[in-house]
Amino acid sequence: MKKLILLAAAVCVTAVSTFAQNFQDVLSKSFTALDTTWTQDKKIEASNKLGLIAKKFDKEWLASYYAAYGKVSLTFSEQDGSKKDAYLDEAQTYLETAVSLLGKDNDETYVMRAMIANSRIGVEPQKRWQKYGAIFNENLDKAKELNPDNPRIYMLRGISKFYTPKMFGGGKKASLPYFEKADGLFAKRTDTDITKPYWGKQTNDYFMGQAKGEDKE
Structure with a gap:
């Protein structure tokens, strides 16, 4: 009886692990398709x-x-x-x-x-x-x-500042520190685990590059 209980438990653990892996693989592939x-x-x-x-x-x-x-x-x-x-x-x-x-x-x-x-x-x-x-x-x-330490906080702040007119405290120069802060935090994260959201780095890279240009407004 003890062996049967242990066997059943092992089967359940394997099933849960397989389910989780399948979920993560499918989610990761679909997310990558969207984000690329x-x-x-x-x-x-x-x-x-x-x-x-x-x-x-x-x-x-x-x-x-x-x-x-x-x-x-x-x-x-x-x-x-x-x-x-x-x-x-x-x-x-x-x-x-x-x-x-x-x-x-x-x-x-x-x-x-x-x-x-x-x-x-x-x-x-x-x-x-x-x-x-x-x-x-x-x-x-x-x-x-x-x-x-969530980099997306600063990325979104930066985007908001980027599109805010200079007369209201926005513009490229004002937004750059937020993108740079986000960049440093993105660098500490991995992009291999879909269960730990990592989206936003490409967007942050783009806006950081734009923010380094001169304000023309």
Whole structure:
């Protein structure tokens, strides 16, 4: 009887390990497909795959988290405001599912909330900056309280500063310290473990390079 119990336990451990590995492999491949293409059609395809993964692995918060990231990513190249909002609505739904599975927000979900808010501003900046700007700042502050070493906090701050007019304290020069701070923190992280979010380095590299140029406004 003791041998049977030990055998059953070993089978369960193997099954759980296989499930986790399969989940991580599938998630990693779909995320990489999304994050390494600049073609909107391909991004939509990859984002949809992340949505299917979230549906299949519906007990894994990271599946819904990355599905949210996928939807936000689609707004970067989308010109139609109504479509942007629709993508962001989907992103918000996936994010709330991720938080529900976690049982609370963590630094990564707060960062995602901030990114969604920032993307909302981009649809109609003059009408939305006050409402969503407050949401953006509040969530990044909360993320920093939990993990001040999360590089995406400073990257998003930098992007916000980058697009803020110089007369209001923004511009390239003002944004550069944030990108440099993020760069140092990205350097300490690995990009081989999908369960430890590492997205954003390419974006940060791009904006850091742009921020080193002269302000012309």
